[in-house]
Amino acid sequence: MKGFWRYWGKRKPKSIFRIFFLSYLVILLIPIMLGIISYRNSAVVLKEQMGVYNVSLLDQTRQVFDTYLYGVDQLMNNLSLDETILDFLHSKLPMSPRDQYAMSRAVRSLSTLMNTNDFISNLFVYCRGTDAVLTPTGKYTPELYFGQEASYMGTNVDEIVSSLQLFSYKTFRSAEGTGAAQNQRYLLYLNSLPLNQKNEPLGTAVVEIDMNKLEAFLQNADMLDQGAAYVIDGNGQTIFGVGDEKWLSGIDWNRADGKRFFFTRTNEGQNIIVSYSQSTLNNWKYVSVIPSDIVLKKVNYIKNWTIVITLVELALGGLLSVYLARRNYIPIKQLADKLKLKVQGNFSGLNNELAFIESAAEAAVGESAKMKGIFEMQRPVMRVTVLNRLLNANEVMVAGIKDSLGSLGIHFKGDIYAVLNIGIEHYRKSISPDTYEQQSIIRFVIVNAYEELLKGSYTAYGFETVGDELAVIVNMTETPPDYLESMYEISQQVKRFVEQKFHTLITIGIGGTHQGVEGLARSYGESKKSLEYRIVKGRGSITAFAELTDRPVPFYAFPVQTEASILQCVKAGDMEKVNELLNGMFLSDHGGASMTIEEAKCMFMHLVSTGLKVLGETIIDSNKVFGDNFQPVVKILSCTTVVEIQTTLHTIFGKICLYMAENKKSHNDELKEKIIEYIYDHTADTNLSLSSVAAFLHMNPSYLSHFFKQQTGENFIEFVNKTRLEKVKSLLRTSKLPLSDICSRTGFSSPATLIRVFKKLNGVTPGQYREGGFEPD
Numbered sequence: 001m002k003g004f005w006r007y008w009g010k011r012k013p014k015s016i017f018r019i020f021f022l023s024y025l026v027i028l029l030i031p032i033m034l035g036i037i038s039y040r041n042s043a044v045v046l047k048e049q050m051g052v053y054n055v056s057l058l059d060q061t062r063q064v065f066d067t068y069l070y071g072v073d074q075l076m077n078n079l080s081l082d083e084t085i086l087d088f089l090h091s092k093l094p095m096s097p098r099d100q101y102a103m104s105r106a107v108r109s110l111s112t113l114m115n116t117n118d119f120i121s122n123l124f125v126y127c128r129g130t131d132a133v134l135t136p137t138g139k140y141t142p143e144l145y146f147g148q149e150a151s152y153m154g155t156n157v158d159e160i161v162s163s164l165q166l167f168s169y170k171t172f173r174s175a176e177g178t179g180a181a182q183n184q185r186y187l188l189y190l191n192s193l194p195l196n197q198k199n200e201p202l203g204t205a206v207v208e209i210d211m212n213k214l215e216a217f218l219q220n221a222d223m224l225d226q227g228a229a230y231v232i233d234g235n236g237q238t239i240f241g242v243g244d245e246k247w248l249s250g251i252d253w254n255r256a257d258g259k260r261f262f263f264t265r266t267n268e269g270q271n272i273i274v275s276y277s278q279s280t281l282n283n284w285k286y287v288s289v290i291p292s293d294i295v296l297k298k299v300n301y302i303k304n305w306t307i308v309i310t311l312v313e314l315a316l317g318g319l320l321s322v323y324l325a326r327r328n329y330i331p332i333k334q335l336a337d338k339l340k341l342k343v344q345g346n347f348s349g350l351n352n353e354l355a356f357i358e359s360a361a362e363a364a365v366g367e368s369a370k371m372k373g374i375f376e377m378q379r380p381v382m383r384v385t386v387l388n389r390l391l392n393a394n395e396v397m398v399a400g401i402k403d404s405l406g407s408l409g410i411h412f413k414g415d416i417y418a419v420l421n422i423g424i425e426h427y428r429k430s431i432s433p434d435t436y437e438q439q440s441i442i443r444f445v446i447v448n449a450y451e452e453l454l455k456g457s458y459t460a461y462g463f464e465t466v467g468d469e470l471a472v473i474v475n476m477t478e479t480p481p482d483y484l485e486s487m488y489e490i491s492q493q494v495k496r497f498v499e500q501k502f503h504t505l506i507t508i509g510i511g512g513t514h515q516g517v518e519g520l521a522r523s524y525g526e527s528k529k530s531l532e533y534r535i536v537k538g539r540g541s542i543t544a545f546a547e548l549t550d551r552p553v554p555f556y557a558f559p560v561q562t563e564a565s566i567l568q569c570v571k572a573g574d575m576e577k578v579n580e581l582l583n584g585m586f587l588s589d590h591g592g593a594s595m596t597i598e599e600a601k602c603m604f605m606h607l608v609s610t611g612l613k614v615l616g617e618t619i620i621d622s623n624k625v626f627g628d629n630f631q632p633v634v635k636i637l638s639c640t641t642v643v644e645i646q647t648t649l650h651t652i653f654g655k656i657c658l659y660m661a662e663n664k665k666s667h668n669d670e671l672k673e674k675i676i677e678y679i680y681d682h683t684a685d686t687n688l689s690l691s692s693v694a695a696f697l698h699m700n701p702s703y704l705s706h707f708f709k710q711q712t713g714e715n716f717i718e719f720v721n722k723t724r725l726e727k728v729k730s731l732l733r734t735s736k737l738p739l740s741d742i743c744s745r746t747g748f749s750s751p752a753t754l755i756r757v758f759k760k761l762n763g764v765t766p767g768q769y770r771e772g773g774f775e776p777d
Contacts, residue, residue, distance in 0.1 A: 035309075065279070084108070106134055122207075123135070126164040189206070275289075417517065425506065460475070474487075566582070636652070
């Protein structure tokens, strides 16, 4: 074989032939290798499908067992909390008549609990104080019960009793009888009583589950298939199962930490597939084991045929590869021979004819043209970099940059400079935010539109700065009188064009004009500050720095009373008043276009805070008020301008007020009843007042007074006095209490106050009322 490859290596004139031949051979080997891989994967997939199928069966089995065991667990919980059983656990020898009665009640409770679950075979409670075993049928001594009724638990009664005196909490234990009781196999579920007493528990409740029934269920679960099935507890110990336990030897269940999984392993020289599903109820693992040979029987059959077909394909494919390689090699050889006669140069060391053809083609390209092309490609990037450095450069840096401007095609005609800053707010409709290429096109169009519109009167260069911001450097020989007007007009044209053609919104800031290249950084700072003013004028605005100058020192005040009034009016559902308060804030001396950036930021933060407070204090069902798709908090926090937050708050407060107004009637009736009930309950309290009721109901006193008058037709004081006088009249008619005692029972501060109020409202004094025995008109 080595001699064969040496022979092919020496055939340099026909090395391309070797490449063709190997290429066709590789093409031939690809489907063959795919077939082999497919075969191997089919075996793996079949194993996996068998594992998945077994896991699914185990899941069904686990669900059934979990349902049964959940019922057992619920029965144990009811037993552990049963008062009659817990009462008898405190009994001691000798038993009193009361203890006997408690025992009978406990036996009845066990009988009732036994009838609630058909899955269990029996249950009993060992009582430590009386050394007795309670069952649904009666009371037994340990010797009698464990010797006859439950002999499967062992032959040593003392050991059984000692184990039952230890603390157990939801513990499972298997028990298998011997001798005559060898067919008795149970799964015991133990719980010490009471649950909160770990040291020396008063007793232990035991539920017996017939293990033969459990194994019979596994036997009929259709998942053995010449294998085995087991149930393993959280400690890796086998609880019960069907089949030979040798399959489980050597498996570290602590590493099998998944809830459901399967894997393959070798056990005693035989490959097996182990599947398991873990219960979340008690961490038991339900395991099935199947020999791999059963699964791979059909796979081996496919394997034999795959080998035969592969050998046939190799033989036929080899012959076909030689034929195709020779047919394609001859034309290339002829072309290479012709090029050798016409192309001059040193092409020694080339391995084959194709390499010679490629080298000859590359030699025809001039090195200077290549370098020029590279420079031209990098020129736009280099120009943007230099212009960005100019915007942020100091005087020393500007001096070093000036010399490189000409080589990059940057030529300033005058010595007056200004900067326009364009912020792209968002891309709409057809432009995806994630499509960088489309966004780049829009930025390119904006820059070129400015350059074209400014051409003639000015020299302009546009470029990208940071994020979605662009800058345009405007150069002129002198500042024209209509500089700002022309910048506004050109900016409006670009803005309209971009909105109409690309559905994209832009905001523009215009910096002032400055002398020298050094003034670019200052004008750029002014344009950025103008761009920030969109928080006041809104997105899509055009602002010149001249608008921001000559303003007074910022002073801002946001009255707390205004915020409280808005909150109260929203709760009352008075949208007209809410609109009046909101509009008043924007029409004040600090609102509108006269606001400074600092004042606008303060107002913006206060409005956001007010909106969030109203949402927090109006406890309403958000879905009923706004619908499922409207999130008010997200809507408020997404606002970026004062105008946006104003519009958003109008919308949100309007919806809340409408909801409050629709539900106002039932709310008013409920509130009125609460006020009247509070007055009736506190009539004797001398401190009963409008303020105390308002504090109790967390309301504003003035609003409470207005509300009470509106709902009852009486003011608050009149209603309180009327209620107190009704109670005074009752005491005057039915008792001989002195006025001082009546005052203390009706909330009057003194007899004099009582007499004055009583006479004012009834025309007679309390004494005259009592002596006359009548109620005057």
